[in-house]
Amino acid sequence: MRLLLAVLAGVALWPAAATAQVTGTLHIVVKDPSGAVIPNAAVRAVAADGMAIAATSDAQGVATLTVPSGRCTVVVEFPGFEARTLADVRVRAGDNRREAVLAIEKIAQTVSVGRDAATAASDPRSDRFSNVLSKAQIDALPDDPDEMETALKQMAGPGALLRVDGFRGGKLPPKSQIRSIRFSQAMFAAENHSAGHTFIDIVTQPGLGPLRGGLDMTFRDDALNARNAFQPQKTPEQSQQYNANLSGTLLKGRTSFSFAGGGASAFDAANVFAAVPGDDTLTSSVRRPSSRANASLRIDHALSPSHSLRGSFQHTDGTQENLGVGGYDLKERAYTRTDSESMLRVSENGPISKYWFATTRAQVRRATGNAIPAVQAPTVQVLDAFTAGGAQQDGGRRSTEVELASDIDYARKAHAIRLGALVNGGSYTSNARSGYIGTFTFSSLADYDAGQPSNYTRRFGDPLVVYSMWQAGLYAQDDWRARKNLTLSAGLRQELQTHLGDRLNLGPRGGATWSPFKSGRTTVRAGGGVFYDWLDADTYEQTLRVDGVHQQDLVIVNPGYPDPLGGGAEQQVLPSSRYGLASGLVMPAQTVGLLAVTQQLTSALNVNASYSHRRARDRFRGRNVNAPLDGIRPDPSLGTVTEVESTGKLEADAVNVGLNWNLPARRLFLFANYAWTDQRNDADGPFSLPADNYDLAAEWARATGVPRHTASAALSTNLTAHLRLGLSTLARSGLPYTITSGRDDNGDTAFTDRPAGIGRNTATTAGAWDVAGRLTYAFGFGSRTQAAGGGQQVVVVRQAGGGGSAGDLLGGLAGGGADDKHVRFELYISAANLLNRANLTGYSGVMTSPFFLQPTSAGPARKIDVGMRIGF
Numbered sequence: 001m002r003l004l005l006a007v008l009a010g011v012a013l014w015p016a017a018a019t020a021q022v023t024g025t026l027h028i029v030v031k032d033p034s035g036a037v038i039p040n041a042a043v044r045a046v047a048a049d050g051m052a053i054a055a056t057s058d059a060q061g062v063a064t065l066t067v068p069s070g071r072c073t074v075v076v077e078f079p080g081f082e083a084r085t086l087a088d089v090r091v092r093a094g095d096n097r098r099e100a101v102l103a104i105e106k107i108a109q110t111v112s113v114g115r116d117a118a119t120a121a122s123d124p125r126s127d128r129f130s131n132v133l134s135k136a137q138i139d140a141l142p143d144d145p146d147e148m149e150t151a152l153k154q155m156a157g158p159g160a161l162l163r164v165d166g167f168r169g170g171k172l173p174p175k176s177q178i179r180s181i182r183f184s185q186a187m188f189a190a191e192n193h194s195a196g197h198t199f200i201d202i203v204t205q206p207g208l209g210p211l212r213g214g215l216d217m218t219f220r221d222d223a224l225n226a227r228n229a230f231q232p233q234k235t236p237e238q239s240q241q242y243n244a245n246l247s248g249t250l251l252k253g254r255t256s257f258s259f260a261g262g263g264a265s266a267f268d269a270a271n272v273f274a275a276v277p278g279d280d281t282l283t284s285s286v287r288r289p290s291s292r293a294n295a296s297l298r299i300d301h302a303l304s305p306s307h308s309l310r311g312s313f314q315h316t317d318g319t320q321e322n323l324g325v326g327g328y329d330l331k332e333r334a335y336t337r338t339d340s341e342s343m344l345r346v347s348e349n350g351p352i353s354k355y356w357f358a359t360t361r362a363q364v365r366r367a368t369g370n371a372i373p374a375v376q377a378p379t380v381q382v383l384d385a386f387t388a389g390g391a392q393q394d395g396g397r398r399s400t401e402v403e404l405a406s407d408i409d410y411a412r413k414a415h416a417i418r419l420g421a422l423v424n425g426g427s428y429t430s431n432a433r434s435g436y437i438g439t440f441t442f443s444s445l446a447d448y449d450a451g452q453p454s455n456y457t458r459r460f461g462d463p464l465v466v467y468s469m470w471q472a473g474l475y476a477q478d479d480w481r482a483r484k485n486l487t488l489s490a491g492l493r494q495e496l497q498t499h500l501g502d503r504l505n506l507g508p509r510g511g512a513t514w515s516p517f518k519s520g521r522t523t524v525r526a527g528g529g530v531f532y533d534w535l536d537a538d539t540y541e542q543t544l545r546v547d548g549v550h551q552q553d554l555v556i557v558n559p560g561y562p563d564p565l566g567g568g569a570e571q572q573v574l575p576s577s578r579y580g581l582a583s584g585l586v587m588p589a590q591t592v593g594l595l596a597v598t599q600q601l602t603s604a605l606n607v608n609a610s611y612s613h614r615r616a617r618d619r620f621r622g623r624n625v626n627a628p629l630d631g632i633r634p635d636p637s638l639g640t641v642t643e644v645e646s647t648g649k650l651e652a653d654a655v656n657v658g659l660n661w662n663l664p665a666r667r668l669f670l671f672a673n674y675a676w677t678d679q680r681n682d683a684d685g686p687f688s689l690p691a692d693n694y695d696l697a698a699e700w701a702r703a704t705g706v707p708r709h710t711a712s713a714a715l716s717t718n719l720t721a722h723l724r725l726g727l728s729t730l731a732r733s734g735l736p737y738t739i740t741s742g743r744d745d746n747g748d749t750a751f752t753d754r755p756a757g758i759g760r761n762t763a764t765t766a767g768a769w770d771v772a773g774r775l776t777y778a779f780g781f782g783s784r785t786q787a788a789g790g791g792q793q794v795v796v797v798r799q800a801g802g803g804g805s806a807g808d809l810l811g812g813l814a815g816g817g818a819d820d821k822h823v824r825f826e827l828y829i830s831a832a833n834l835l836n837r838a839n840l841t842g843y844s845g846v847m848t849s850p851f852f853l854q855p856t857s858a859g860p861a862r863k864i865d866v867g868m869r870i871g872f
Helices: 002-019 135-139 145-156 445-450 537-545
Strands: 023-031 042-047 052-056 062-068 070-077 084-091 094-101 110-112 130-133 161-164 178-184 199-204 212-221 238-251 255-276 280-302 308-323 335-351 356-373 379-382 386-389 393-412 415-430 439-442 455-461 465-483 486-497 506-514 522-532 551-557 578-581 589-600 605-624 641-663 668-681 709-718 723-732 768-783 795-797 821-832 863-871
Touching: 023 042, 023 070, 023 084, 042 062, 052 062, 062 070, 062 393, 070 094, 084 094, 135 178, 145 161, 255 386, 379 445, 415 537, 439 445, 465 537, 486 522, 537 578
Parallel strands: 023 094, 110 795, 161 199, 379 439, 578 641
Antiparallel strands: 023 062, 042 052, 042 070, 070 084, 130 178, 178 199, 212 238, 212 863, 238 255, 255 280, 280 308, 308 335, 335 356, 356 393, 379 386, 393 415, 415 465, 439 455, 455 551, 465 486, 486 506, 506 522, 522 589, 589 605, 605 641, 641 668, 668 709, 709 723, 723 768, 768 821, 821 863
16 A cells, blocks of 8 residues: 555656756856966857757856756857867756866858847846957057057047956057957946946957967058148158067967067147237147057966966057147147056966856056156246246156955856955155246236236245055955846945045945846846045145145245246235145045846847936045135135045936947948936046135036037948958037136136136037048968867857947958968058048137137047058
8 A cells, every 4th residue: 555655646746846847057167278267258058958048258257057957068159269069068956067178260260159048148247238349340449559548448438447357557458469358337346446437358368379470560641641720731740650479389288478569650740829929829830759669478377277377568668759739838838758667467367166266466567757848947828828938847756556456256056256355556756846947827918918927836845755555445246146037236345545534435236137038139237336436646646745845836926027026016925835635535435326228139230228327425626725715814824725625526317329230241340329428516636626615516517528419330341352441430519618717816826717607617619520431451371270180260250239338339350351361461541530520629718818719729630541460
């Protein structure tokens, strides 16, 4: 009887047991042959029943998939590497871990990675809210590192932050060493110090495989350029840039190197447009020579099958002459600046146990900068008319900065936890001098003709200061997959900094990423958090130097001219003036909220929209705490006392709509983006002074330099097998600026006074737009040598996931006809401001200026570069 009951119970329970599906969590660690992890790799698992699950590897190269227990096939892909297939992978209940090492590319074949399903679409670290530039798109960027940085920041939007291999700061690597560029909007992760920005993450590539190298040259000459709208004739300009690179394997399968070096010799023109005595408008140009030399070396080494070590060193030297000239500044205002920078970076990553993975990085940066004026003479400034005399820029700064950071990841079941710490700072020695001979300020040309300056300022004393500054951040973050298509994120970050009194700066973060439909074509993201900002070293240095002990400012109201002490009865010599940090200074904090939606309409077309709101408090701003009140200074023994306070505010609302159309089979990319921004604040920076130091509420207005409307679009396509065209355009509405009276009516020694009833930033400039283009012809000869083992190169063209950045702003340039050749040539011509649009700038808001409410300059006219690139 017992046996019969057991059999009957088993038969009754068998259908329920058969329908219950046991799953396991599969962690795939994606690496290159050196052992370095590969973020953003596409990983797809196919179960025995044909069910497919997709994911993207995170910053530690780990892709997490929930799959039915049993056996499955895993396919891993990333641009520039062979696709790797792991067959017959056994998955048990619980956590399972496998590694996938991708081989270097061989011969060309293009594969398009499809869209992730709902599980991957709801991953907050996936590419759904970021854009990844393809190799062709990277090739389309400017060859000059400074111009490339400017282009990337324009593509990413206002406030974009650059990171190279996880490090902030320093120069961009040459394009030959860049493996990928990713525009990420992971705004609410606790690992991020900054808020409301797009991160431009650049990953450099190891030199594994056979010896490879290249040489590229770019040339620009004024014969091909157009005339600036504010100059009667074309101004002189020429640029020659050279770059070379070499990479390869030192120890097979373990150690590789990459070397790059280059330089530039150039000159352009500073355009002067000023009103000089005699009611004449002076238009002239001053030649500005510059030179740059740079070199970098990177070594990648596999310490073990699971741990890799990476080290790099880069050095840059540069000289720029005739800075400080242009606009109202006449040619005698010129000075020369020399800069030198060396940077050492080391990072190590790998698992520390079955479930734990660690990445540690260290950086040391040493930099020196020095300025030498062309003329040692007093400065004469007539507000928004002309400025003559010496630049009064002398000396410089030497700094040693260190950054140490470590991230530890723990992934098990439905949780992906990240813990981390960051410490950075440095020591600084500076003897920079400014204003040490004296400056006469005149309100108008009429006052200059009459020899009646409004005031005279001179800084005297010892400029040498030596100091250090350190800041740190500690954080914890958990991404919890509450459901297959829903991930909830929560984190907490603590910020600390020397020279600030507050010690408890906790920033909670939280968000949700939801893919409501099984197809994974729709992703909704919402979140918010509190972020803190640090006091920068330049601001602290200024308050140390002009503290009334090292240096102090002499201010004379209604001085004589040219002898400042030869004024009449109205002359007033003020007591010592100084700068300082206000007591109780705290870190600025801002609260940020975001709601975003990304929709994949077709396999090639994506649209996205987002709304964000920011509210900041305790922002750094300047205020003269000893300004006259009813004509009397609070402390008669002192002159102007400018203190940096944490009393500023900011509010911003932004709407962003973007479209990406990507047809890799036709090598066609189309991008369009529109942004509406309403940003208001009450100060432009830590030393920004108000019109009335006792009425700070009157400063609340639109933020300086932030347009209300911005739109951009780009198209890139192959015209033939060897010829490629890229076009882009950027347009914006006018920028706000402030109308001032040109006089110091309230006696605070600052010319920020506004007419009665006129607020800050009430005037607006004209809008601006331009078009850029680049045409490339590519060809080659010889067959590319395949590495041992054969196989095929798989170039993965990832479809952009949205997020509003201009990920496809510049299309790829390499024609398909040269991709599989041993020696490859590219000839290209590129044009900035192709239609030679005169975008007016330099509007004067000073009522005593002869240019009041008029533009005094224009953006660069059309400039054309020609170049050649050789690779093997």
